[in-house]
Amino acid sequence: MHAIHTTDIQSWSTSEVPVSQRFDYFADVLSSALVPMGVEIETPSRTAFHAEMTLAELGPMAISRQIGSAHRSYRRATELSRSGDHSFHLIINLMSGWTLTHCGEIRLAPGDAVLADSNFGHELHMPGRYECMHLKLSGDWLRRWVSEPSVLVGRRIPATSSWGRALTAFASQLSPQFLVDSPLPQSLLADQVGALLALVASEFGGAPKKASRGDAALRERIHACVLERCMEPGLCAVQVAEALGIPDEHLHRALSAGDESFGELLTGTRTGIALRMLGSSIFRRLSIEEIARRTGFNDATHLERTLRARTGRSPWQLRGH
Structure with a gap:
């Protein structure tokens, strides 16, 4: 996919490259824009594969919106060894159900979210057409809001929970284009995400207390x-x-x-x-x-x-x- 740069937004689409190159291009984009990962095809033919992604920076985080065809992505020993700085990844499902194996296996329905840790492997299965928001968060920044991110890592954040609903409703609106057009300071938007994550952590049992x-x-x-x-x-x-x-x-x-x-x-x-x-x-x-x-x-x-x-x-x- 050819990257199209504006002042603040990067966009990719497999429609911009020859059909025979679409799948390999998608795998390269995910690895370079997010974290190193491998991808396996789910469609009968690579030529039927399609994906689009837009991405913009929001201070300590990078926010992307993705749509595309069925596939599996994974992070195993090879991909983990190529990782850079420690990061966390808030993924919000906007469309069809899919499963994630990451410190356990969970299934996410539309509206649910999950927080992933780049230090651990994963297996993500998108069995059909999908749409999601992906917030890549700096590890140092997240710990300012959630002192022990392990409270959230790998756990389904259901759209039906009180603060989970607020988090996913807010974060799902943070499209790259919205970030560019927003009348509010970007630092304020980032702080809102951090505050909502802290409230979700509290709802899930709070930051771990000293074990009794x-x-x-x-x-x-x-x-x-x-x-x-x-x-x-x-x-x-x-x-x-x-x-x-x-x-x-x-x-x-x-x-x-x-x-x-x-x-x-x-x-x-x-x-x-x-x-x-x-x-x-x-x-x-x-x-x-x-x-x-x-x-x-x-x-x-x-x-x-x-x-x-x-x-x-x-x-x-x-x-x-």
């Missing part, structure tokens, strides 16, 4: 329950909280106090068991599909995506084949 003995004891119970039930497909925080006889907000608060999220704990537990099974001769006769089933993953493909995102290696490589 009660928090530590509850975390141990949560860990034990997740270890016992992690092979159940679709296991969620509400089910674990019900099994422990506590409100789910208490579960999230206890995990946040230990710098954890439920999604990260569940995926980490499942991944740890899968790694031990892949490395053990006892389970050598089990297929990768069966190992995926026994550890709670949807299928072998889901297990492979998670292992590649976390280790940079496939199940077959980890098994030594």
Whole structure:
């Protein structure tokens, strides 16, 4: 895609390049404008692929609006090693549902948002045509507003939550063209995003407090329950909280106090068991599909995506084949 520069806006469109170059161009644009990442095609032919993106700077953040065709993007060991300064990425879904594996797996409906951390790998699956807002945030700037961003990283920010609704409604209006035309100072707009993120963090349980003995004891119970039930497909925080006889907000608060999220704990537990099974001769006769089933993953493909995102290696490589 050829970049078209105005004073403040950069725009890209695959329609500006030959059909045969569109997909590769899109992959290069994402890596150069956001963070290094790989992309896999979802459409039957690369020639059917289309994408557009506009981007503008807003002080400590870069804001882009993207539309395009189905694809997968990922950040594995190779992409992580090429990353520059630490950054966070607030992604707001404006159109069809899609999934993100990043410190756990979540599905975002239209209007939902998620905060991603450039220090961790991800697997993003856009199964159909999509539209989203992407706010790339400086790590130092975000910590001025949210002292422990891990409270939010990898967790779905639902459009139905009180401050989540306010955050996504405001941030989704910050198109690059709006930033250029806005009558308000850009610093004020950036501060509004920071304040709303702080309020969402507070709604999710607040910045982690110094862990108490009660928090530590509850975390141990949560860990034990997740270890016992992690092979159940679709296991969620509400089910674990019900099994422990506590409100789910208490579960999230206890995990946040230990710098954890439920999604990260569940995926980490499942991944740890899968790694031990892949490395053990006892389970050598089990297929990768069966190992995926026994550890709670949807299928072998889901297990492979998670292992590649976390280790940079496939199940077959980890098994030594």
